[in-house]
Amino acid sequence: MEHIKTVETRNLCESAKNGGCGECQTSCQSACKTSCGIANQQCENNNK
């Protein structure tokens, strides 16, 4: 295999530039209601 295969991911450092619009879902709202995480949430920023 290749030594390293890099998965395409959102660059978190870059996301600081246009981030923080606050339109995304509140953490555990609308689904689990008992354990919170943010990894499974969608970004809803229309100007990113």
Next chain:
Amino acid sequence: MIHQYKLGGYNIVLDICSGSIHVVDDVTYDLIGMFEANSREEAVKNLMDKYSGTEMGTKENIDECYDLILELKDNGKLFTEDNYKPMAGELKAKTSGIVKALCLHIAHTCNLNCEYCFASQGKYHGDRSLMSFEVGKRALDFLVENSGSRHNLEVDFFGGEPLMNFDVVKDLVKYARSIEKEHNKNFRFTLTTNGVLVDDDVIEFANKEMSNVVLSLDGRKEIHDRYRVDYAGNGSWEKIVPKFQKFVEARGNKNYYMRGTFTHANPDFVEDIKTMLDLGFTELSMEPVVCPDGDPSQLTEEDLPIVLEQYEKLAELMIERDKEGKPFTFYHYMIDLKGGPCIYKRISGCGSGTEYMAVTPWGDLYPCHQFVGDSKFCLGNIYEGVTNKEIQDEFACCNVYAHEECHDCWARLYCSGGCAANAYHSTGSVRGVYKYGCELFKKRMECAIMVAINREFGE
């Protein structure tokens, strides 16, 4: 900071602060592990010994891997430093006073008597109560008034069992739809139900108006019926499963979750996931029970290794089903690597008590549904707004850097500090951490990322 682990035949390296994910060969995996504590010469020599006599063990091969690691580091994709701390309070400060989501406790009563219910059979340790239309209407007005420029507003109809007050649910949706245009808002409704009162009217209404429905089913009949019983003690599985099947079939492509709870009685919860799949459901969530310390349903230390193994089995099952062309979704394994949350969201923590609040049937505001019933957490009410600023400040300051235990945890930008209610109930402080929950969360993330990698690189 990096985190490396082996799972599903992959050597996985996460660069926590850039969000980068790499799949690497054995030599590179070992080199990355030695990178920070050893000089280049030491690391190369060590691995030449370890892999001696193999193609991988040549100096040339190991040097090549080392150079690639250096290149990633220079490009900000490995060993990236955490420079985000100064930004931690920014999002909440910027959005201070803005509310964008409410959990409406439409019914503090229930037609099931589930022993493990965190809401004490829907009553939240108080009296049975239904929300009136007037209270609900004022709550929606409160949300619109306090939502600033937020376009998407989320409202959950929650309980207890919200369908025990279905007419008010319908009237509130109608009212919300009548005001959303003039205020340039988009209401997204969710309904959580135990299924007992689901009928054609509910299905038609919910499939038209609810962005999401959360349907409570614990999986296997004997597991479900152990806790999810009516007041005569009869299990509800037989009654609700056909209703849920009809509901989901009629729902088309709209979101839903079959949401189960696993307890000490079924730490082998993948069997329950399989039951849900056999019943034709594909959008699944299975949550560890939340209950008081010492409750018989509580997950134990002995259950922990079983549960962790189950998460791996679940990941294997997902990969198998992908191969068979019968994929399914598990809520906690959903991860959008290319378009997930920005760094502000990742460090700000749960929005409970600030952008998200729960409303009791009589209009009191709480930081979230899990604090309802504990009067010291009452924030105010929908008529006067938030008056208990001290409690609200506690939640406003609750970002990922406020939890000491999170400072050196690799999962902190995936969980954002975790659930404030879980932290409070296990440590007495919303700035604590629920360590048992952390162990489960970390395993879920490792599995979720492995499944995502397999979807990208797998055969």
